[in-house]
Amino acid sequence: MTELTREQQTELEAAAFRRLVQHLRQRTDVQNIDMMNLAGFCRNCLSNWYKDAANEAGIDLSKDQSREIVYGMPFDDWKKLHQKEASDAQKAAFEVNKPPHE
Template sequence: MATLDTLDDATAAAAFRRLVLHLQHRNDAENIDLMGLAGFCRNCLADWVMEADGAMNRDEARELIHGMPAAEWKAKYQSEATPEQLSRMKASVALNQHHP
Protein backbone atom coordinates (compact mmCIF):
# COMPACT_ATOMS: atom_id res chain seq x y z
CA MET A 1 0.00 0.00 0.00
CA ALA A 2 1.29 3.46 -0.90
CA THR A 3 1.78 5.99 1.88
CA LEU A 4 2.46 9.71 1.77
CA ASP A 5 6.08 8.96 2.57
CA THR A 6 6.40 7.01 -0.69
CA LEU A 7 4.88 9.80 -2.83
CA ASP A 8 7.64 11.52 -4.78
CA ASP A 9 7.99 15.29 -4.47
CA ALA A 10 7.20 16.00 -8.15
CA THR A 11 3.88 14.18 -7.88
CA ALA A 12 3.04 15.87 -4.59
CA ALA A 13 3.93 19.28 -6.04
CA ALA A 14 1.76 18.69 -9.13
CA ALA A 15 -1.19 17.65 -6.96
CA PHE A 16 -0.67 20.67 -4.67
CA ARG A 17 -0.63 23.06 -7.63
CA ARG A 18 -3.79 21.47 -9.00
CA LEU A 19 -5.49 21.85 -5.61
CA VAL A 20 -4.53 25.53 -5.42
CA LEU A 21 -5.78 26.19 -8.97
CA HIS A 22 -9.01 24.38 -8.13
CA LEU A 23 -9.53 26.52 -5.03
CA GLN A 24 -8.77 29.69 -7.02
CA HIS A 25 -11.32 28.66 -9.65
CA ARG A 26 -13.99 27.65 -7.12
CA ASN A 27 -14.27 30.99 -5.37
CA ASP A 28 -17.95 30.15 -4.83
CA ALA A 29 -16.82 27.69 -2.14
CA GLU A 30 -16.34 30.12 0.73
CA ASN A 31 -13.73 29.52 3.40
CA ILE A 32 -16.39 29.36 6.14
CA ASP A 33 -18.13 26.51 4.30
CA LEU A 34 -14.85 24.67 3.73
CA MET A 35 -14.10 25.05 7.44
CA GLY A 36 -17.59 23.76 8.32
CA LEU A 37 -17.13 20.67 6.17
CA ALA A 38 -13.46 19.87 6.56
CA GLY A 39 -12.04 22.09 9.31
CA PHE A 40 -9.73 23.43 6.62
CA CYS A 41 -9.75 26.35 4.16
CA ARG A 42 -7.57 28.41 1.86
CA ASN A 43 -6.15 30.34 4.80
CA CYS A 44 -5.16 27.09 6.52
CA LEU A 45 -3.37 25.97 3.37
CA ALA A 46 -1.61 29.34 3.17
CA ASP A 47 -0.51 29.01 6.80
CA TRP A 48 0.93 25.56 6.06
CA VAL A 49 2.80 26.94 3.04
CA MET A 50 4.15 29.80 5.17
CA GLU A 51 5.29 27.39 7.90
CA ALA A 52 6.90 25.01 5.39
CA ASP A 53 8.67 27.84 3.56
CA GLY A 54 10.02 29.55 6.65
CA ALA A 55 10.72 32.85 4.87
CA MET A 56 7.27 33.71 3.51
CA ASN A 57 4.96 35.87 5.59
CA ARG A 58 1.21 35.30 6.04
CA ASP A 59 0.16 37.93 3.47
CA GLU A 60 2.50 36.49 0.83
CA ALA A 61 1.30 32.95 1.47
CA ARG A 62 -2.37 33.94 1.32
CA GLU A 63 -1.83 35.86 -1.91
CA LEU A 64 -0.16 32.79 -3.38
CA ILE A 65 -3.10 30.55 -2.44
CA HIS A 66 -5.91 33.02 -3.20
CA GLY A 67 -4.34 34.18 -6.46
CA MET A 68 -4.68 37.79 -5.32
CA PRO A 69 -4.22 39.74 -2.10
CA ALA A 70 -6.36 38.14 0.60
CA ALA A 71 -8.21 41.40 1.32
CA GLU A 72 -9.18 41.66 -2.35
CA TRP A 73 -10.37 38.03 -2.41
CA LYS A 74 -12.36 38.59 0.77
CA ALA A 75 -14.04 41.71 -0.64
CA LYS A 76 -14.92 39.95 -3.91
CA TYR A 77 -15.99 36.51 -2.72
CA GLN A 78 -16.59 36.33 1.02
CA SER A 79 -19.98 37.07 2.53
CA GLU A 80 -20.81 37.58 6.20
CA ALA A 81 -20.86 34.23 8.01
CA THR A 82 -24.19 33.12 9.42
CA PRO A 83 -24.53 31.80 12.97
CA GLU A 84 -25.16 28.34 11.47
CA GLN A 85 -21.94 28.49 9.42
CA LEU A 86 -19.96 29.61 12.46
CA SER A 87 -21.43 26.78 14.54
CA ARG A 88 -20.57 24.16 11.87
CA MET A 89 -17.06 25.59 11.60
CA LYS A 90 -16.52 25.43 15.37
CA ALA A 91 -17.70 21.81 15.53
CA SER A 92 -15.62 20.84 12.50
CA VAL A 93 -12.43 22.53 13.72
CA ALA A 94 -12.82 20.72 17.06
CA LEU A 95 -12.36 17.46 15.17
CA ASN A 96 -8.89 18.65 14.07
CA GLN A 97 -7.60 18.61 17.64
CA HIS A 98 -5.71 15.33 17.33
CA HIS A 99 -4.46 15.79 13.77
CA PRO A 100 -0.92 17.07 13.12
Template sequence: MNEQQQDKIEAATFRRLLKHLDDNKDVQNIDLMILADFCRNCLAKWYMAEAGKEGVEVDYDQAREHVYGIPYNDWKDKYQSKATPEQMAAFEARQKQKSESK
Protein backbone atom coordinates in the same frame (compact mmCIF):
# COMPACT_ATOMS: atom_id res chain seq x y z
CA MET B 1 8.84 6.19 -7.50
CA ASN B 2 11.90 8.09 -6.39
CA GLU B 3 11.94 11.10 -4.07
CA GLN B 4 12.28 13.63 -6.90
CA GLN B 5 9.26 12.16 -8.69
CA GLN B 6 7.26 12.15 -5.47
CA ASP B 7 8.13 15.82 -4.82
CA LYS B 8 7.12 16.73 -8.38
CA ILE B 9 3.82 14.86 -8.08
CA GLU B 10 3.05 16.38 -4.68
CA ALA B 11 3.84 19.89 -5.96
CA ALA B 12 1.58 19.38 -8.98
CA THR B 13 -1.16 18.06 -6.71
CA PHE B 14 -0.88 21.15 -4.50
CA ARG B 15 -1.10 23.43 -7.55
CA ARG B 16 -4.15 21.50 -8.71
CA LEU B 17 -5.77 21.92 -5.27
CA LEU B 18 -5.13 25.68 -5.40
CA LYS B 19 -6.64 25.86 -8.90
CA HIS B 20 -9.65 23.85 -7.76
CA LEU B 21 -10.20 26.23 -4.85
CA ASP B 22 -9.74 29.21 -7.18
CA ASP B 23 -12.27 27.75 -9.62
CA ASN B 24 -14.73 27.34 -6.73
CA LYS B 25 -14.64 30.73 -5.05
CA ASP B 26 -18.25 30.22 -3.95
CA VAL B 27 -16.97 27.70 -1.42
CA GLN B 28 -16.35 29.87 1.59
CA ASN B 29 -13.52 29.27 4.05
CA ILE B 30 -16.03 28.61 6.82
CA ASP B 31 -17.57 25.84 4.68
CA LEU B 32 -14.14 24.26 4.32
CA MET B 33 -13.55 24.55 8.06
CA ILE B 34 -16.87 22.89 8.84
CA LEU B 35 -16.36 20.02 6.40
CA ALA B 36 -12.63 19.45 6.39
CA ASP B 37 -11.20 21.37 9.36
CA PHE B 38 -8.94 23.47 7.13
CA CYS B 39 -9.33 26.44 4.81
CA ARG B 40 -7.36 28.57 2.40
CA ASN B 41 -5.79 30.45 5.32
CA CYS B 42 -4.65 27.15 6.83
CA LEU B 43 -2.97 26.29 3.52
CA ALA B 44 -1.20 29.65 3.62
CA LYS B 45 0.03 28.98 7.16
CA TRP B 46 1.26 25.53 6.16
CA TYR B 47 2.98 27.01 3.10
CA MET B 48 4.69 29.63 5.25
CA ALA B 49 5.80 26.99 7.79
CA GLU B 50 7.23 24.68 5.12
CA ALA B 51 9.06 27.58 3.47
CA GLY B 52 10.60 28.39 6.84
CA LYS B 53 11.82 24.81 7.20
CA GLU B 54 13.64 25.28 3.89
CA GLY B 55 15.21 28.51 5.12
CA VAL B 56 12.97 30.65 2.89
CA GLU B 57 11.27 33.56 4.59
CA VAL B 58 7.66 33.92 3.47
CA ASP B 59 5.37 36.12 5.53
CA TYR B 60 1.68 35.41 6.04
CA ASP B 61 0.53 38.01 3.50
CA GLN B 62 2.85 36.53 0.85
CA ALA B 63 1.67 33.02 1.64
CA ARG B 64 -1.99 34.04 1.42
CA GLU B 65 -1.39 35.79 -1.88
CA HIS B 66 0.16 32.58 -3.19
CA VAL B 67 -2.84 30.53 -2.06
CA TYR B 68 -5.54 33.01 -3.09
CA GLY B 69 -3.83 34.08 -6.32
CA ILE B 70 -4.37 37.75 -5.44
CA PRO B 71 -3.84 39.84 -2.30
CA TYR B 72 -6.05 38.45 0.46
CA ASN B 73 -7.92 41.69 1.10
CA ASP B 74 -8.84 41.91 -2.59
CA TRP B 75 -10.08 38.31 -2.57
CA LYS B 76 -12.01 38.92 0.61
CA ASP B 77 -13.68 42.03 -0.83
CA LYS B 78 -14.62 40.27 -4.08
CA TYR B 79 -15.55 36.77 -2.97
CA GLN B 80 -16.01 36.34 0.77
CA SER B 81 -19.50 36.66 2.11
CA LYS B 82 -20.50 37.14 5.71
CA ALA B 83 -20.99 33.83 7.51
CA THR B 84 -24.62 32.95 7.99
CA PRO B 85 -26.01 32.05 11.42
CA GLU B 86 -26.31 28.46 10.15
CA GLN B 87 -22.66 28.38 9.10
CA MET B 88 -21.57 29.79 12.45
CA ALA B 89 -23.67 27.22 14.33
CA ALA B 90 -22.19 24.39 12.24
CA PHE B 91 -18.68 25.74 12.79
CA GLU B 92 -19.19 26.01 16.55
CA ALA B 93 -20.62 22.47 16.64
CA ARG B 94 -17.56 21.22 14.73
CA GLN B 95 -15.22 22.97 17.19
CA LYS B 96 -17.12 21.50 20.14
CA GLN B 97 -16.96 18.04 18.58
CA LYS B 98 -13.19 18.38 18.12
CA SER B 99 -12.61 19.50 21.70
CA GLU B 100 -14.73 16.66 23.08
CA SER B 101 -12.83 14.03 21.10
CA LYS B 102 -9.48 15.03 22.63
Protein backbone atom coordinates in the same frame (compact mmCIF):
# COMPACT_ATOMS: atom_id res chain seq x y z
CA MET C 1 2.41 -0.36 -7.17
CA THR C 2 5.18 1.54 -8.91
CA GLU C 3 7.99 2.59 -6.61
CA LEU C 4 8.59 6.30 -6.89
CA THR C 5 11.86 8.02 -6.33
CA ARG C 6 11.88 10.79 -3.75
CA GLU C 7 12.18 13.31 -6.61
CA GLN C 8 9.18 11.82 -8.45
CA GLN C 9 7.11 11.87 -5.28
CA THR C 10 8.00 15.52 -4.68
CA GLU C 11 7.14 16.43 -8.30
CA LEU C 12 3.78 14.67 -8.10
CA GLU C 13 2.94 16.23 -4.75
CA ALA C 14 3.82 19.67 -6.12
CA ALA C 15 1.62 19.08 -9.18
CA ALA C 16 -1.28 17.98 -6.97
CA PHE C 17 -0.80 21.06 -4.77
CA ARG C 18 -0.82 23.36 -7.82
CA ARG C 19 -3.99 21.70 -9.08
CA LEU C 20 -5.68 22.06 -5.67
CA VAL C 21 -4.73 25.74 -5.51
CA GLN C 22 -6.02 26.32 -9.06
CA HIS C 23 -9.27 24.56 -8.19
CA LEU C 24 -9.75 26.69 -5.06
CA ARG C 25 -9.04 29.86 -7.04
CA GLN C 26 -11.76 28.89 -9.51
CA ARG C 27 -14.29 27.90 -6.84
CA THR C 28 -14.66 31.30 -5.25
CA ASP C 29 -18.27 30.36 -4.47
CA VAL C 30 -17.02 27.93 -1.84
CA GLN C 31 -16.48 29.90 1.34
CA ASN C 32 -13.67 29.14 3.79
CA ILE C 33 -16.17 28.55 6.60
CA ASP C 34 -17.86 25.87 4.48
CA MET C 35 -14.51 24.18 3.91
CA MET C 36 -13.70 24.34 7.61
CA ASN C 37 -17.08 22.90 8.57
CA LEU C 38 -16.84 20.03 6.08
CA ALA C 39 -13.13 19.28 5.79
CA GLY C 40 -11.47 20.86 8.80
CA PHE C 41 -9.22 23.10 6.71
CA CYS C 42 -9.56 26.08 4.38
CA ARG C 43 -7.52 28.30 2.10
CA ASN C 44 -6.02 30.07 5.10
CA CYS C 45 -4.89 26.75 6.59
CA LEU C 46 -3.30 25.80 3.28
CA SER C 47 -1.47 29.12 3.10
CA ASN C 48 -0.30 28.70 6.70
CA TRP C 49 1.06 25.22 5.91
CA TYR C 50 2.85 26.69 2.88
CA LYS C 51 4.38 29.43 5.04
CA ASP C 52 5.41 26.87 7.69
CA ALA C 53 7.13 24.73 5.03
CA ALA C 54 8.94 27.76 3.64
CA ASN C 55 10.07 28.88 7.08
CA GLU C 56 11.25 25.36 7.96
CA ALA C 57 13.31 25.43 4.76
CA GLY C 58 14.91 28.72 5.85
CA ILE C 59 12.84 30.83 3.43
CA ASP C 60 11.43 34.01 4.94
CA LEU C 61 7.83 34.10 3.70
CA SER C 62 5.20 36.28 5.32
CA LYS C 63 1.61 35.34 6.04
CA ASP C 64 0.47 37.86 3.41
CA GLN C 65 2.83 36.38 0.82
CA SER C 66 1.70 32.81 1.44
CA ARG C 67 -1.95 33.84 1.28
CA GLU C 68 -1.37 35.59 -2.04
CA ILE C 69 0.17 32.38 -3.39
CA VAL C 70 -2.93 30.39 -2.43
CA TYR C 71 -5.58 33.01 -3.24
CA GLY C 72 -3.92 34.30 -6.42
CA MET C 73 -4.28 37.87 -5.19
CA PRO C 74 -3.89 39.81 -1.94
CA PHE C 75 -6.17 38.33 0.71
CA ASP C 76 -7.98 41.63 1.35
CA ASP C 77 -8.82 41.86 -2.36
CA TRP C 78 -10.16 38.29 -2.38
CA LYS C 79 -12.31 39.00 0.68
CA LYS C 80 -13.80 42.12 -0.94
CA LEU C 81 -14.56 40.24 -4.16
CA HIS C 82 -15.70 36.85 -2.87
CA GLN C 83 -16.22 36.54 0.87
CA LYS C 84 -19.78 36.57 2.11
CA GLU C 85 -21.06 37.07 5.64
CA ALA C 86 -21.34 33.72 7.38
CA SER C 87 -24.81 32.68 8.44
CA ASP C 88 -25.66 31.93 12.06
CA ALA C 89 -25.87 28.23 11.15
CA GLN C 90 -22.39 28.32 9.56
CA LYS C 91 -20.95 30.07 12.60
CA ALA C 92 -22.57 27.57 14.98
CA ALA C 93 -21.27 24.63 12.94
CA PHE C 94 -17.80 26.17 12.94
CA GLU C 95 -17.79 26.40 16.74
CA VAL C 96 -18.54 22.66 16.91
CA ASN C 97 -16.21 21.57 14.10
CA LYS C 98 -13.24 23.92 14.24
CA PRO C 99 -9.96 22.11 14.66
CA PRO C 100 -7.50 23.25 17.30
CA HIS C 101 -4.78 25.45 15.83
CA GLU C 102 -1.37 26.25 17.23
